[in-house]
Amino acid sequence: MEMINFISNLAMPFIILLIVAYGLIEKKKVFDVFLDGAKEGLSIVLSIFPTLVGLFVAIGALRSSGIIDLIVNFLSPVLEIIKFPSEIMPLALLRPISGSSSIAIATDIMKNYGVDSNLGMIASTIMGSTETTLYTIAVYTSCVKIKKTRFVLVASLIADFVGILVSVVVCRFLS
Amino acid sequence: MLNIVWPIFIIISFSYAIFSGNLEKLNSSIFESASDAVSLSINLLGTMCLWNGIMQVASKTKVIDVLTKFLKPVIHFLFPKIRRNSPVEKEISMNMVANILGLGNAATPLGLKAMKSMQEGNPKKDTLTDSMAMFVILNTASIQIIPTTVIAIRNSLGSENPTAIVFPVWIATICAAIAGITATKIFIRASEKRKH
Known part of the structure; x- marks a missing residue:
């Protein structure tokens, strides 16, 4: 260590x-x-x-309205089976779609559960090890007017999935 | 994308707050969140400027050329169809180095330049070539030595050890990249088989 x-x-x-x-x-x-x-x-x-x-306002509203808890409760039996922390779920879902909103969600997790807590570390690691996949693909292909991206979206989502799972496992292991 | 996500967030949470009686909490959270964004951005400002400055120095020196040299074998493995010592090879390696150094702003323009060069040799102008597909995947994989943005955020939130995540990030990002590269190689092989 x-x-x-x-x-x-x-x-x-x-x-x-x-x-x-x-x-x-x-x-x-x-x-x-x-x-x-x-x-x-x-x-x-x-x-x-x-x-x-x-x-921040929209995510603060999601949290304070209690709807996040509702969704997390709804999903928790599934997440428990695979031992995935439910607090990370919104980040895992939004990370490939929006860079700015995943930064906001990750910051929110770090603030609410502690930067140096296990959840804070997982959120940090996910942010550091993955990229805003959809945005990157859109920019790189549209600049040369490519229409057919073949398997690129599937392959990069596989990479994101692995990155997020490994982030959770590594942070568990280190703490 | 945010044009869809943001209004959905607002509508769902605001209407749920009315139903569940959490209106008081919602009201205070609106203003708290707005000022949270201000204090975060002010803290972020310092670290962001520092790193952009340092990386600007890097791009003006031969540090990048030195690093490019070590990448050649990697590039030959990932892009078997790219000619050795061609300008495209140099552009690809510059983009990779910028990514590795966490130079997001430099990586994108360099990457787009490489995409344009590869497009010139592309027989089907509306479809990605194997090399282009691999290149896009690499750029979605975020392989970097120092995850500067996250460290900046952690620092601004008062972490006792903002850089403690560097090592976990290396492991996660390498695993993700290996998964992406393997998937791409398999997809490329499958499409070659279909052609024959």
Whole structure:
């Protein structure tokens, strides 16, 4: 476990160090380039902010109205059989469809059950290990006017399914 | 998609709240959620700017070229029909490196460029080639060393160890990618058999 923590903690500083050192060695104006990129970060957050507000309100409403509990109760016998935490279910269903709403749901799970709780870890791992499949397929195929995507949707949903299941199993195993 | 999902959420939850008598909770949650979104975005702002800046530096140096070198065998396995040392190969590897580094913004433009180059050699313009299909699958698989967005969110929510998820994410993302690649290879083989 200590080794895992060490690797986890090392990855980010090591990469920042490597990149900045490379920039210096190649005599780039490292800080100016950094600022160019950082400005872009600003516009990304600005562009997702309205989505976050809209979805937070809708998801907050789902939670406070009690309907999520109703659906989860309805599904729980099935989920219990396969030992899948029912709180993760909405995230698992929305992750391939909408990036912004799955971020909102994952954040909600982390807030309500604790960032470092088992559920918080599972939600984080699902978010880090999967992609907004439908959006990606749409962008990549429509840019070259492809109509027939063959088996791509099925194959990528298989990948998402495996990714979500493994996230649950790994986080259970580590805690 | 959200044009459908969002109104459904609103209608279902608001009408259920009226039925179940949870109106008071609903009212306070509306304003709480809106201001939650503000505080999250403010916290997210710092980390997002930091990472975009760092990744911009990476894209301006030869770090990417160095990393590309190690990807060649992987690319030859995944894309047997792509010619070696062709511009397409370079574009594919740049996209993969951007994905691995978590450079989402760079990965998409690079990926679309590679798609356009592959489309030029495509005999059936309305259908994905085997290589294109594999390429799209790889881009839906989210293989990355550092899941920056999630770490940023975890940090903004006051996690004691925001980077603790890096290792679990590696395992999950590798398993997902293997599943996606295997499925794609099987589908490609099946369609080749049908042709013969």
